[in-house]
Amino acid sequence: MRQIFLWYPIFFREMLLFRRKLLRLGYLFSAMIVPIIYLIAFGLGLGRSVKIQGTDYLTFLIPGLVAMSSMNNSYTWVASALNLNRLYFKTFQVFIQAPISPSSIMIGEVLAGMVKGLFASVLIIIVGFLIPSGFSITPLFVMTLLLNCFLFSNLGVITGMLAKSHEDTATYSNFFIMPMAFFSGTFFPVDKIPDFIKPVIYLMPLTHTNIVIRKAALDTEGLISFAVLIIYSIAFFMYGSKLIKNYTE
Amino acid sequence: MIEAIGLTKHYGQITAVDNLSLAIARGEVFGLLGPNGAGKTTTIKMLTTLSRPDSGTCMIDGFNVVEEPFEIKKRIGVVPQENNLDRELTARENLLIYGMLHGVRDMEKKMAETLKIVDLWDRRDSVVLSFSGGMQRRLLLARALLTEPFVLFLDEPSIGLDPQIRRQMWDIVRKTKIDGRTVVLTTHYIEEAEALCDKVGILSRGRLIALDSPENLKAIVGEYVVEFVNGDGKLIQNVCKTRDDAHEIAKQRGDGVTIRRSNLEDVFIKLTGERIETGEPVE
Incomplete structure (x- = not known):
């Protein structure tokens, strides 16, 4: 039971x-x-006269910024802290030498990452409500946000375990997180992207978060994206747990 | 209590520990003595489940370290060489988290007891960042003792500590032995090994080259050492079996000769031709 x-x-x-x-x-x-x-530059500056998918740009942008912010914060804080704790402070070794399962370590780290991601998201949501737009929150929005935080916290654990130095975590971030922030539908819909890049875009989990988080209810497209997010989450969780289980110095 | 057979660990081309076998009895204080890079920390890491050996087996309290790490983790306490406390948390918070990880019952009482043993009770609510190096080492020891482990592993417990704090650490380790625990420590301080250990294993370049009580090890080289500086300014050491032999040599040399009892450094020099603390060759 204690386990x-x-x-x-x-x-x-x-x-x-x-x-x-x-x-x-x-x-x-x-x-x-x-x-x-981003909100000021793209939303209040550039986007003032732009309409996307029949709504004003801010209504389109704010959910994307929430998704991006939850990704960045869930991922970065977990990856960075875990890597530092493993390589420099050696506090991770205290967990490894404790009689607990690798998945317990994984769950603890991921839940903490989710809290950090949600905290940053809530700040953006508050700002979103303070400026005039059609932004609103639905139960689907909340579920997607939670799933996004979970997914990227898991990815953060993987990076934290794999990166061979703290500088390495920045490299992972530049290759995976940064492109996702810009090309996964945060600032403009992915259908505006050239067709030959689209397969790569649809491989990116944040693309699917941006699809679902802007929907009022789950349609077929939303359901597929939601399923993709769940599959990614489970795969990342299992891989992260395996990395912890196989940890040796 | 602990039985290792043929433990070997490679890091790339380097063999950190080479075919190490040893047996440590329950309630014994066992010391691994050797210079930096001899394989002491790697050995401790393998015994405490942090590092998987490339070959060999190790049993602690009847459980296999590689195959049953969970059972091992329930029975051991570790003071690592690096300070791996959470520096931004208080002493109490550090112990609390560790106690929760290990399922310690009656936590408040145990925390108070261990913090008092290491004389940090008054600083329990201070952030670790504000602690001196010696206080941090003591807190690491308190953390390891919190779970009342069967085996306490101490990797260079007094490294970097001033002599007074070092002796405080030794007193705590002696008390731990009185409580019936098995203690395994690594050190490159001769004094520490002699002051604390019932049995000492001497490691050099990953190999265990001697294993016995400090007295028996010293008996290998002889009980007395005659020291003098020769004409080239080099320190010459002659080890003698008896006091009379030592006096005979001293008489022949005349002035500037000292006679002292042999120590584990002399044993190490005899076996390897090098000094423990510096690794320098000795003529």
Whole structure:
């Protein structure tokens, strides 16, 4: 029975550290700054006179920014912290030497990553409600947001485990996260992208998050994207758990 | 309590531990003595499930370290060489998380007991970042003792500590032995090995080259050492079996000769031709 809850100390530790970070103004600022710059530059500047999919640009953009922000924060904080804890601070070794299962470590890290991703998303959502737009939240929006945080926290664990140095995590980010932020439908619909690139675009999980998060209800397209997100999440979770299980120095 | 047979670990072309076999009895304080890079930390990592051996087996309390790591983890406490405390958390928070990971019951009582043992009770709510190096080592020890492990592993427990704090650490380790625990420690301090260990294994370049009690190991080389500086300014050491032999040599040399009891450094020099702490060859 105890095994089921053994993710909790890992999660609890991350939350204690997160609470300390929150007390520093710099953390809040860094979580918000990038999406807010995009919101001002693209939404309030460039997008003022643009209409996309029959709605004003801000109504299109804000859910995309929430998805992007949840991806960035879930992924980056987990990847970076896990990598540093494994290679420099060696606190990860305390988990490995504790009588808990690799999946407990995985769940604890991922849930903590989700909290960080959701925290950053909530900040963007608040800003989204403060500026005039047709942005609204549906149950599907919330479910997609949670799934997106889960998925990218899992990917964060994988990067944190694979990266051979802290600089390496930035390389992974430049290759996978950065292109996703710009080409997965955050700032413009993916149907505007040339056909020959589209297969790559549809391989990117964030593309599917952006499809589902903007829907009021699940249609066929949404259902397929939702299924893709679930498949990615399960695959990433299993691979991350395997990396932890096979960890050796 | 611990039985290792043929443990071997390679890192690329380098053999960090080469065919190491040893047996440690319950309640014993066992020391692995050797210079930096001898394979001490790799050995500890293999015994504590952190590193998988390339070959060989190891049993702790009847459980196989590779095949039953979960059972091993329930029975051991580890003080690693690197400080792997959460520096931004308090001493209490560090112990709390560790205790939760290991399913410690009656946590508040245990935390109070261990923090008092290492004399950090008054600083329990201070952030680890504000601790000195010695305090952090003591907190690491408290954390390892929190679970009341059957076997306590200490990897260079007093590295970088000043002599006074080092002796405090030794007192705690002695107390741990009195409580009936098996202690396995690595060190490159001769004094530490002699002060604490019932049995010492000497490691050199990944190989266990001697294993016995400090007294028996010293008996290999002789009980007394005559030291003098020769005409080239080099320190010459002659090891003698008896005090009379030592006095005889001293008489022949005349002034500037000292006689002292042999130590484990002399054993190491005899076996490897090098000094433990520096790895320099000795003539």
